[in-house]
Amino acid sequence: xxxxxxxxxxxxxxxxxxxxxxxxxxxxxxxxxxxxxxxxxxxxxxxxxxxxxxxxxxxxxxxxxxxxxxxxxxxxxxxxxxxxxxxxxxxxxxxxxxxxxxxxxxxxxxxxxxxxxxxxxxxxxxxxxxxxxxxxxxxxxxxxxxxxxxx
Amino acid sequence: xxxxxxxxxxxxxxxxxxxxxxxxxxxxxxxxxxxxxxxxxxxxxxxxxxxxxxxxxxxxxxxxxxxxxxxxxxxxxxxxxxxxxxxxxxxxxxxxxxxxxxxxxxxxxxxxxxxxxxxxxxxxxxxxxxxxxxxxxxxxxxxxxxxxxxx
Amino acid sequence: xxxxxxxxxxxxxxxxxxxxxxxxxxxxxxxxxxxxxxxxxxxxxxxxxxxxxxxxxxxxxxxxxxxxxxxxxxxxxxxxxxxxxxxxxxxxxxxxxxxxxxxxxxxxxxxxxxxxxxxxxxxxxxxxxxxxxxxxxxxxxxxxxxxxxxx
Amino acid sequence: xxxxxxxxxxxxxxxxxxxxxxxxxxxxxxxxxxxxxxxxxxxxxxxxxxxxxxxxxxxxxxxxxxxxxxxxxxxxxxxxxxxxxxxxxxxxxxxxxxxxxxxxxxxxxxxxxxxxxxxxxxxxxxxxxxxxxxxxxxxxxxxxxxxxxxx
Amino acid sequence: xxxxxxxxxxxxxxxxxxxxxxxxxxxxxxxxxxxxxxxxxxxxxxxxxxxxxxxxxxxxxxxxxxxxxxxxxxxxxxxxxxxxxxxxxxxxxxxxxxxxxxxxxxxxxxxxxxxxxxxxxxxxxxxxxxxxxxxxxxxxxxxxxxxxxxx
Amino acid sequence: xxxxxxxxxxxxxxxxxxxxxxxxxxxxxxxxxxxxxxxxxxxxxxxxxxxxxxxxxxxxxxxxxxxxxxxxxxxxxxxxxxxxxxxxxxxxxxxxxxxxxxxxxxxxxxxxxxxxxxxxxxxxxxxxxxxxxxxxxxxxxxxxxxxxxxx
Numbered sequence: 001x002x003x004x005x006x007x008x009x010x011x012x013x014x015x016x017x018x019x020x021x022x023x024x025x026x027x028x029x030x031x032x033x034x035x036x037x038x039x040x041x042x043x044x045x046x047x048x049x050x051x052x053x054x055x056x057x058x059x060x061x062x063x064x065x066x067x068x069x070x071x072x073x074x075x076x077x078x079x080x081x082x083x084x085x086x087x088x089x090x091x092x093x094x095x096x097x098x099x100x101x102x103x104x105x106x107x108x109x110x111x112x113x114x115x116x117x118x119x120x121x122x123x124x125x126x127x128x129x130x131x132x133x134x135x136x137x138x139x140x141x142x143x144x145x146x147x148x149x150x151x
Numbered sequence: 152x153x154x155x156x157x158x159x160x161x162x163x164x165x166x167x168x169x170x171x172x173x174x175x176x177x178x179x180x181x182x183x184x185x186x187x188x189x190x191x192x193x194x195x196x197x198x199x200x201x202x203x204x205x206x207x208x209x210x211x212x213x214x215x216x217x218x219x220x221x222x223x224x225x226x227x228x229x230x231x232x233x234x235x236x237x238x239x240x241x242x243x244x245x246x247x248x249x250x251x252x253x254x255x256x257x258x259x260x261x262x263x264x265x266x267x268x269x270x271x272x273x274x275x276x277x278x279x280x281x282x283x284x285x286x287x288x289x290x291x292x293x294x295x296x297x298x299x300x301x302x
Numbered sequence: 303x304x305x306x307x308x309x310x311x312x313x314x315x316x317x318x319x320x321x322x323x324x325x326x327x328x329x330x331x332x333x334x335x336x337x338x339x340x341x342x343x344x345x346x347x348x349x350x351x352x353x354x355x356x357x358x359x360x361x362x363x364x365x366x367x368x369x370x371x372x373x374x375x376x377x378x379x380x381x382x383x384x385x386x387x388x389x390x391x392x393x394x395x396x397x398x399x400x401x402x403x404x405x406x407x408x409x410x411x412x413x414x415x416x417x418x419x420x421x422x423x424x425x426x427x428x429x430x431x432x433x434x435x436x437x438x439x440x441x442x443x444x445x446x447x448x449x450x451x452x453x
Numbered sequence: 454x455x456x457x458x459x460x461x462x463x464x465x466x467x468x469x470x471x472x473x474x475x476x477x478x479x480x481x482x483x484x485x486x487x488x489x490x491x492x493x494x495x496x497x498x499x500x501x502x503x504x505x506x507x508x509x510x511x512x513x514x515x516x517x518x519x520x521x522x523x524x525x526x527x528x529x530x531x532x533x534x535x536x537x538x539x540x541x542x543x544x545x546x547x548x549x550x551x552x553x554x555x556x557x558x559x560x561x562x563x564x565x566x567x568x569x570x571x572x573x574x575x576x577x578x579x580x581x582x583x584x585x586x587x588x589x590x591x592x593x594x595x596x597x598x599x600x601x602x603x604x
Numbered sequence: 605x606x607x608x609x610x611x612x613x614x615x616x617x618x619x620x621x622x623x624x625x626x627x628x629x630x631x632x633x634x635x636x637x638x639x640x641x642x643x644x645x646x647x648x649x650x651x652x653x654x655x656x657x658x659x660x661x662x663x664x665x666x667x668x669x670x671x672x673x674x675x676x677x678x679x680x681x682x683x684x685x686x687x688x689x690x691x692x693x694x695x696x697x698x699x700x701x702x703x704x705x706x707x708x709x710x711x712x713x714x715x716x717x718x719x720x721x722x723x724x725x726x727x728x729x730x731x732x733x734x735x736x737x738x739x740x741x742x743x744x745x746x747x748x749x750x751x752x753x754x755x
Numbered sequence: 756x757x758x759x760x761x762x763x764x765x766x767x768x769x770x771x772x773x774x775x776x777x778x779x780x781x782x783x784x785x786x787x788x789x790x791x792x793x794x795x796x797x798x799x800x801x802x803x804x805x806x807x808x809x810x811x812x813x814x815x816x817x818x819x820x821x822x823x824x825x826x827x828x829x830x831x832x833x834x835x836x837x838x839x840x841x842x843x844x845x846x847x848x849x850x851x852x853x854x855x856x857x858x859x860x861x862x863x864x865x866x867x868x869x870x871x872x873x874x875x876x877x878x879x880x881x882x883x884x885x886x887x888x889x890x891x892x893x894x895x896x897x898x899x900x901x902x903x904x905x906x
Binding site for chain 5: 828893
């Protein structure tokens with residue numbers, strides 16, 4: 001078949017990185033992000049009075065499930081059998097946001113920074129969803145990688 | 152960020168077990184369960200006369216697919232690249248049930264009991280679905296882990 | 303192509319029911335099931351002292367997600383955009399089980415009994431998963447349809 | 454069964470909103486967000502010189518797929534057969550970000566704001582993934598609902 | 605925001621067709637394809653002697669599940685709650701192929717030709733998978749739309 | 756339980772191959788297939804003038820995503836955390852087809868031929884979907900395994 005073919009130029013096509021030759025190592029990534037919401041909404045969350053139910057419990061599960069599904073969601077990510085995903089919520093003193101920190105671990109040939117970011121992101125979106133009936137001015141912001149290590 | 156934050160109490164939040172430090176071992180789990188149905192329905196299944204088609208072939212495939220999807224379905228389960236899932240059906244002599252036995256194998260850092268239970272469960276639900284037009288009194292019962300080994 | 307073909311006998315092949323000519327109606331189904339566990343485990347659940355975290359909150363979300371994914375899990379089920387899924391947990395007085403009741407609603411051409419059963423089932427499996435480190439003798443039992451209506 | 458049961462308090466459990474009695478209407482939602490990255494990275498994207506391939510084409514597809522999968526990702530969201538999802542990218546003049554705008558349409562009993570936010574979010578995460586080999590200081594920010602209408 | 609933005613040229617970006625203004629109609633599509641395999645393999649299939657188990661039962665279920673998942677697989681497809689999917693297998697007289705015909709029905713604002721093609725395709729791939737241990741020269745061929753109607 | 760049970764005959768049930776005792780090796784598979792379409796459609800693709808957007812970029816992503824989802828789609832396939840998937844498109848000189856070549860790599864206990872075939876197949880279906888508004892006579896053909904190695 002090779003003779004009668006004209007190759008399509010290889011500029012610009014999306015591709016997975018070939019990780020075949022990288023060593024299996026323990027890799028850990030931590031990502032953070034914030035949901036900005038009104039002090040009143042934060043009060044309702046802390047008192048567990050949001051109509052849709054317990055906000056942080058639901059967001060935590062959504063984040064963990066998202067970490068496991070990252071390769072389904074982000075086209076060039078490798079499927080990775082993660083060993084751990086932990087999601088923590090904090091209420092910064094300014095009183096108008098929830099900070100979300102996700103930590104993901106794997107023993108694999110590539111890292112889990114996208115898994116940590118995706119977990120944080122879906123936890124944030126779930127907080128948004130749970131509270132949107134009572135707060136019309138929320139936003140999700142400052143989502144970023146905090147650390148990435150291997151050993 | 153740490154100074155201005157008030158930690159949310161760590162009591163009660165759902166979490167994955169961190170399996171990073173467990174050894175990769177061959178792990179096998181076996182789970183059983185039963186679908187209770189009328190003797191007439193069992194006759195129809197054995198004669199392959201259920202309108203929706205071959206019941207056990209369909210249930211077996213649903214169970215195997217479920218074993219592979221367990222981590223999508225059960226929030227704190229780890230994604231595991233299973234090596235094998237086998238589902239057997241038996242007709243106990245009492246004549247009013249089908250017994251389902253699922254065996255799942257993996258080489259991984261954690262076991263596959265939830266995979267075996269989920270496979271059995273979805274195989275049972277599929278039998279229910281295939282027969283519900285002719286039998287209005289089915290139930291699924293006695294779903295349990297039978298054995299769990301590692302080596 | 304029709305002339306040179308020999309039809310494969312149509313006995314036994316699995317098939318979806320063709321619901322094209324059924325009316326769109328509001329359809330509601332309710333399913334129940336039980337997880338049997340030790341009184342000590344029930345105590346831990348009620349005191350929110352299970353190591354894996356809040357058991358019922360996690361099980362409820364797993365059940366709701368399962369209701370939405372039923373057609374992915376059970377081969378001959380139709381994909382249905384459900385309007386509602388509600389999962390309730392009760393502790394029967396005997397003190398050795400949790401009763402799970404799932405109610406699912408849809409406006410569609412076919413009913414949601416498999417969605418209600420699947421929701422109950424995955425909620426039960428999730429309770430099992432959350433408690434399996436402390437209770438080695440759990441089982442899931444008596445999963446059945448309680449009611450099914452349309453209007 | 455009702456007599457011997459003690460109801461679990463109904464405070465705090467997560468629940469879907471029952472949309473059974475809402476009318477089917479055309480509902481449109483628009484969400485925006487931004488990926489902040491270095492001017493050099495923006496240059497590489499515009500010249501299609503990122504090693505992982507065409508960034509915006511990949512991000513657009515990830516966003517559209519995410520809009521369709523929103524109910525799988527966010528626990529209390531209803532599954533909705535969306536009619537349209539459109540994702541636009543703009544390069545604000547400041548030269549250090551990409552603005553993402555997602556518009557989603559449906560004829561359904563509930564709206565698509567979470568679909569629009571999820572589409573924007575996954576498009577942003579995909580841009581992050583495509584560029585993370587060359588830019589270590591990206592963040593995703595200012596994700597919010599822009600408009601929501603029904604007719 | 606509009607003033608300081610420079611629009612990215614709208615040439616070439618992938619997009620879903622907006623079907624908001626199309627009427628809900630019953631739409632039916634039929635697609636066919638063929639798996640080419642050796643006469644010996646066909647004999648094994650007809651005698652149900654393939655080691656991996658009943659070939660056509662497994663392929664039929666894979667095809668039906670694929671019809672339901674089409675929008676997850678093909679980026680610009682709309683999610684559609686299909687009413688019916690039927691898959692038929694025939695053995696053309698030449699004796700070196702299996703013909704697969706999939707029929708899909710929906711009441712929706714857009715048609716199901718991709719669902720019928722995807723069902724046929726995954727049924728074909730599943731036949732390939734089931735037989736690949738005994739036949740090294742299979743191919744899948746002549747996959748095409750046969751008819752498409754609405755009423 | 757074993758005494759009162761009558762075993763169902765073990766002829767014909769579908770089963771996964773147990774790969775527990777196979778060594779982890781680097782395994783590579785290459786599959787090819789063709790989409791046949793009119794010269795005019797090929798011209799539109801090469802000039803990026805198809806209304807639904809960039810055809811090959813979209814097909815490439817669909818193919819890569821399909822490679823990662825193969826075990827969800829083909830019932831007896833093992834879930835495999837693939838290391839790499841690359842999809843190339845060529846325009847054979849005859850001018851009436853696009854040739855698709857997919858290469859998949861994994862370090863695992865079983866090979867990735869179904870992953871390579873599935874990637875090629877979904878890339879082909881996506882080309883079909885993107886072009887079906889302008890070309891009513893496309894077909895997908897000659898899908899086959901080209902090579903399979905391990906080391």
